[in-house]
Amino acid sequence: MGTADVEAVWRIESARIVAALTRFTGDFGLAEDAAQEAVAEALVSWPLASPANPASWLMATARRRAIDAIRRRTALQDRYALLAADLAVDEEVDPDKIDDDVLALMFISCHPVLSPEARVALTLRVVGGLSSEEIARAFLVPVPTVQARITRGKKTIAAAGVPFELPPAGERRERLGAVLRVIYVIFTEGSTATSGDRLLRPDVAYEAIRLARTLAALQPDEPEVHGLLALCELTAARFPARTGPDGSPILLEDQDRRRWDISAIRRGLAALAKASTRGLGPYGLQAAIAATHASAPSVEATDWDRIVVLYEALSRVAPSPVVELNRAVAVAMASDPAQALAIVDELIASDRLPGSHLIPTVRGELLARLGRRPEARAELELAARLCANQRERSVLLRKAATLS
Numbered sequence: 468m469g470t471a472d473v474e475a476v477w478r479i480e481s482a483r484i485v486a487a488l489t490r491f492t493g494d495f496g497l498a499e500d501a502a503q504e505a506v507a508e509a510l511v512s513w514p515l516a517s518p519a520n521p522a523s524w525l526m527a528t529a530r531r532r533a534i535d536a537i538r539r540r541t542a543l544q545d546r547y548a549l550l551a552a553d554l555a556v557d558e559e560v561d562p563d564k565i566d567d568d569v570l571a572l573m574f575i576s577c578h579p580v581l582s583p584e585a586r587v588a589l590t591l592r593v594v595g596g597l598s599s600e601e602i603a604r605a606f607l608v609p610v611p612t613v614q615a616r617i618t619r620g621k622k623t624i625a626a627a628g629v630p631f632e633l634p635p636a637g638e639r640r641e642r643l644g645a646v647l648r649v650i651y652v653i654f655t656e657g658s659t660a661t662s663g664d665r666l667l668r669p670d671v672a673y674e675a676i677r678l679a680r681t682l683a684a685l686q687p688d689e690p691e692v693h694g695l696l697a698l699c700e701l702t703a704a705r706f707p708a709r710t711g712p713d714g715s716p717i718l719l720e721d722q723d724r725r726r727w728d729i730s731a732i733r734r735g736l737a738a739l740a741k742a743s744t745r746g747l748g749p750y751g752l753q754a755a756i757a758a759t760h761a762s763a764p765s766v767e768a769t770d771w772d773r774i775v776v777l778y779e780a781l782s783r784v785a786p787s788p789v790v791e792l793n794r795a796v797a798v799a800m801a802s803d804p805a806q807a808l809a810i811v812d813e814l815i816a817s818d819r820l821p822g823s824h825l826i827p828t829v830r831g832e833l834l835a836r837l838g839r840r841p842e843a844r845a846e847l848e849l850a851a852r853l854c855a856n857q858r859e860r861s862v863l864l865r866k867a868a869t870l871s
Contacts, residue, residue, distance in 0.1 A: 468513040468521070477506050480522045481596030482681070484529055486568035489631045492533050495575060496621040499593050501536065505529035569594070570685040571633050573678075576620075577646040580627045585620035586649045592617055594681075595674050606656060643686070647695050647750065650678050654699050658706075662855035666716045672703055683738070694742035694751030700735030701757035704728040716862050720766040732761045749785035752777055771801035788819035792829055804836040824853035828863060835870060844870035 481502065488498035505528040509521075518524035576589040587606075591597045599617065603610040634642060657672025679696040686692045708722040739758055742751040756777050763769035778794035791814055799807035811830050820826050831846030847867035854860045 468517040470510060472521075473506065473509045473513055476521045476525065477509075478596040480525060482569045482572055482594045484522075484526050485593045486572040486631075487526065488529055488533055489572065489575075490568055491530070492537065493631060495593075495624050495629070495631065497533060497536055498529075499621065501532035502529045504532045569681060571631055573646050573682065573685075574634060574639070574642055575624060575629055575631065577642065577649045578624060578627075578629055579642065579645060580623055580629065581620050582616075583649075583652070585616045585623070586645065587652055588613055588616040589620045590649050590678070591653065591674065595678060597674065601670075640689075643689060643692075646682065647691060650675050650682070651695060651698075651750070653678070654702075658702055659859075660856055664857045665714060666710055666856065666858040667706060669703075669706060672699070672706070675699060676703060687741075690742045690745050691748040691750050693738045694748055694754050697735045697738035697742055697754035698750050698757055700731045700738060701754055701761050704731035704735060704761060710858075714858065716858050718862070719760075724764065727761070735761070747780075749781060752781040752784070756781075766800075769800070771797055775801050788814055788817075789825065792820070792825055795833070796829060799833055799836065804833045808833045808837065822853065824850040824855075824859075824863075827853065831863075831866070835866075840870045 484505075485498050485502050488501055489495050492498055492501075502525070505525050508528055509525060513521070573590070573594055576594055577586045581589065588602055591602050592599070599610050599613045603613045606613075633639060654672050654675035657668040657670070657675060660666060660668050676696070676699045679692070679699050683692050683696050704727050705722065707728060708724065708726040709717055711717055735754065736758060739751065739754045742748075742754065747755060756774055759770055759774050759777070774797040775794065778790060778797050782790050782794060791810060795807040795810040798810065808830065811826060811833065814820060814826060815830075827846040827850035831843045831850060834840075834843035834846060844867045847863050847870070851860045851863040851867065854863060
């Protein structure tokens with residue numbers, strides 16, 4: 468087995484291994500370090516002799532590493548004896564089993580005591596199994612920055628005495644929003660990178676989908692979990708058509724909808740049906756908007772009136788300037804660009820998205836549709852200056868050039 472095989476097994480099994488070690492040791496940081504040491508050992512030994520059960524090999528090796536670390540702590544000999552006895556059981560890892568250990572790990576990684584940046588880094592590291600280098604590449608930050616966030620996060624959890632356990636039902640629901648938010652942020656960065664020279668980061672987006680699927684299996688009675696999963700699946704379904712062979716963006720009206728992933732659309736619609744059992748929340752409403760796009764044969768044939776209604780509902784349950792901006796786009800497509808422009812100008816007057824390229828992007832499009840070409844070009848050029856993603860910037864500049 469080579470490096471790719473080790474990475475594949477680790478990506479699949481890391482959450483279970485770290486969760487089990489955390490339960491046994493009661494030390495989140497120790498568990499994650501021991502698991503990483505096991506992976507390092509696998510990279511050396513597996514090419515020479517492949518284990519019959521790679522997941523169990525990683526678990527057993529990680530436990531031994533944890534025991535070695537505990538043995539070095541002379542004050543914890545009683546815990547060492549307990550772990551050593553447990554190791555003798557030689558527990559097999561069932562690759563198809565998902566238990567509450569993984570859910571507890573997700574709640575720890577997204578604990579409210581952590582900063583948003585630390586939550587994302589820890590979730591990708593200990594639940595997603597990504598390395599510090601992979602996380603750094605995904606979010607275009609230096610590796611030491613990622614490592615510092617992870618280290619500070621583990622120290623914060625230890626200092627706060629966060630227990631490895633599922634919080635009570637009421638508290639779990641309160642924290643679920645943080646878990647969903649982290650997965651959503653990860654997926655959003657993968658579906659439209661905030662900076663860099665790529666529009667899409669599919670590896671990041673698909674890791675978020677995997678986390679959402681895991682959470683949906685663990686929390687099947689939470690509609691918003693299925694809503695987030697539906698949103699991710701339906702959005703990712705358009706990935707194959709969103710960029711050309713050279714990575715250049717393809718706008719929605721120019722996409723070949725035959726390239727959309729039908730299987731992902733079906734999975735998304737199935738998740739949306741589960742999300743609809745008790746009324747749609749913010750993620751479910753966004754998924755319903757994505758489903759409306761997915762069911763339309765073209766931009767012109769899209770039910771824009773329904774999308775306007777859905778955005779109005781979303782603005783009531785989860786108001787934000789981005790929701791208002793998207794509502795303006797839908798209003799322009801459904802009926803009146805002038806009315807949409809008024810919505811955008813209200814956002815500018817309230818200064819709710821300072822420094823963002825999104826407002827001048829939408830305003831430029833609306834001005835162009837209204838025939839105000841010089842103003843539209845100035846807005847699109849401003850948007851290009853503010854945009855940190857090179858691919859998006861090139862599209863904005865091309866649009867501005869057509870208005871010369």
